[in-house]
Amino acid sequence: MPAPKRERLLDTAEAIFAKEGFKGISVDRVLREAGVAKMTLYKGFDSKDALIQETLRRRGDRLEAHLKLYTSGANVGPEDRILSVFDAMQDWSERPEFNGCYFVNALTEYGAVEGEISELARAYKRQFFNFLNTLCKGVSTIDPEDTSHVLFMMIEGATVSYMSLDDRDSFARARKVAEKLLKHDSSH
Amino acid sequence: MPAPKRERLLDTAEAIFAKEGFKGISVDRVLREAGVAKMTLYKGFDSKDALIQETLRRRGDRLEAHLKLYTSGANVGPEDRILSVFDAMQDWSERPEFNGCYFVNALTEYGAVEGEISELARAYKRQFFNFLNTLCKGVSTIDPEDTSHVLFMMIEGATVSYMSLDDRDSFARARKVAEKLLKHDSSH
DNA sequence: TGGCAGGTAGACTGATCGGTCTACACGTTT
DNA sequence: AAACGTGTAGACCGATCAGTCTACCTGCCA
Numbered sequence: 001m002p003a004p005k006r007e008r009l010l011d012t013a014e015a016i017f018a019k020e021g022f023k024g025i026s027v028d029r030v031l032r033e034a035g036v037a038k039m040t041l042y043k044g045f046d047s048k049d050a051l052i053q054e055t056l057r058r059r060g061d062r063l064e065a066h067l068k069l070y071t072s073g074a075n076v077g078p079e080d081r082i083l084s085v086f087d088a089m090q091d092w093s094e095r096p097e098f099n100g101c102y103f104v105n106a107l108t109e110y111g112a113v114e115g116e117i118s119e120l121a122r123a124y125k126r127q128f129f130n131f132l133n134t135l136c137k138g139v140s141t142i143d144p145e146d147t148s149h150v151l152f153m154m155i156e157g158a159t160v161s162y163m164s165l166d167d168r169d170s171f172a173r174a175r176k177v178a179e180k181l182l183k184h185d186s187s188h
Numbered sequence: 189m190p191a192p193k194r195e196r197l198l199d200t201a202e203a204i205f206a207k208e209g210f211k212g213i214s215v216d217r218v219l220r221e222a223g224v225a226k227m228t229l230y231k232g233f234d235s236k237d238a239l240i241q242e243t244l245r246r247r248g249d250r251l252e253a254h255l256k257l258y259t260s261g262a263n264v265g266p267e268d269r270i271l272s273v274f275d276a277m278q279d280w281s282e283r284p285e286f287n288g289c290y291f292v293n294a295l296t297e298y299g300a301v302e303g304e305i306s307e308l309a310r311a312y313k314r315q316f317f318n319f320l321n322t323l324c325k326g327v328s329t330i331d332p333e334d335t336s337h338v339l340f341m342m343i344e345g346a347t348v349s350y351m352s353l354d355d356r357d358s359f360a361r362a363r364k365v366a367e368k369l370l371k372h373d374s375s376h
Numbered sequence: 377t378g379g380c381a382g383g384t385a386g387a388c389t390g391a392t393c394g395g396t397c398t399a400c401a402c403g404t405t406t
Numbered sequence: 407a408a409a410c411g412t413g414t415a416g417a418c419c420g421a422t423c424a425g426t427c428t429a430c431c432t433g434c435c436a
Binding site: 026 | 392393394396
């Protein structure tokens with residue numbers, strides 16, 4: 001499959017899946033909106049599930065790059081590096097393709113049955129947690145294990161609050177809580 | 189439709205929808221597992237969507253009763269009332285029917301299109317937020333608006349962490365953070 | 377005991393699903 | 407220009423979807 005068609009197909013698929021879920025969307029719908037023929041899809045991918053898996057990988061890699069962009073400043077302290085994750089997620093959530101966490105959404109539809117999709121989704125969530133965990137290990141005054149779990153919870157919670165209550169300030173609010181926690185933890 | 193069949197149908201439907209999502213589940217599957225005939229379903233409900241709506245209402249009412257059970261103690265201070273929401277959710281999450289938030293899950297599949305299902309799901313999330321908000325108004329030393337949003341985020345985040353990282357301690361962890369916040373906020 | 381009514385089983389319908397097959401269009405090579 | 411090969415369009419396939427229809431069963435009242 002020529003690269004531009006493949007790109008268009010994956011971009012369209014990811015956009016639709018993100019907004020409207022996976023199982024309820026037909027491949028015909030994706031094909032129609034992408035302007036791509038069915039054989040073109042099935043030459044490049046084994047199945048609809050394989051297409052979904054590839055959109056998960058692409059989104060995961062894109063999110064990872066986005067996070068690293070925000071947290072890899074040279075002259076920033078470890079606490080600020082952590083706080084900038086919240087800025088990164090706020091920016092991420094303002095993109096039109098955002099509709100809650102793509103991987104969590106995949107898990108609600110595929111998590112009950114073992115399979116490559118649920119494994120991929122879980123792997124990317126663990127990867128995000130490990131990313132937070134590594135950042136926390138740079139701060140000597142906190143328990144990295146506990147704090148990274150708390151940070152993970154706050155970011156996931158901000159995501160859900162953003163979506164289900166239309167709370168546009170959720171990430172800023174979560175960031176403030178994180179600031180408080182990073183300060184207070186160091187005081188005992 | 190006789191009451192016991194209706195109950196069995198709704199219980200089975202809710203259990204399957206909770207574990208495996210909505211759109212990917214056929215009414216035939218629900219019928220088979222409930223041991224109920226198709227006509228019995230369609231005498232009692234207009235459509236699959238109407239059945240889903242009723243499961244949302246039932247679960248919402250059940251969760252509300254569960255929360256009130258935990259938070260309506262007579263001789264409990266307002267802070268402890270708030271903290272007991274985390275105990276309630278931990279208990280709730282240990283039930284076999286738990287698989288993340290039923291309403292958030294419904295929103296990931298139906299949230300993009302206006303409809304009765306997404307409206308119901310959003311309404312129950314707002315109701316939960318309002319419940320937290322009311323509890324917060326009983327504590328004079330905090331900003332109820334801000335705190336209830338933060339509590340909402342933490343509970344939703346604990347739910348996602350529980351599901352996607354298999355973090356069985358997420359609600360206890362979130363409760364500890366809430367304790368800290370309720371104390372610290374009162375000190376300035 | 378006869379007849380009526382409510383409820384149920386499961387065959388059936390048209391639409392739509394994921395996936396395949398075929399016929400052809402077009403750029404490249406000779 | 408002729409022959410070839412890659413890639414595409416869309417008809418097509420069996421399976422399955424949500425929802426309906428019909429034939430029957432069963433309990434109830436006369």
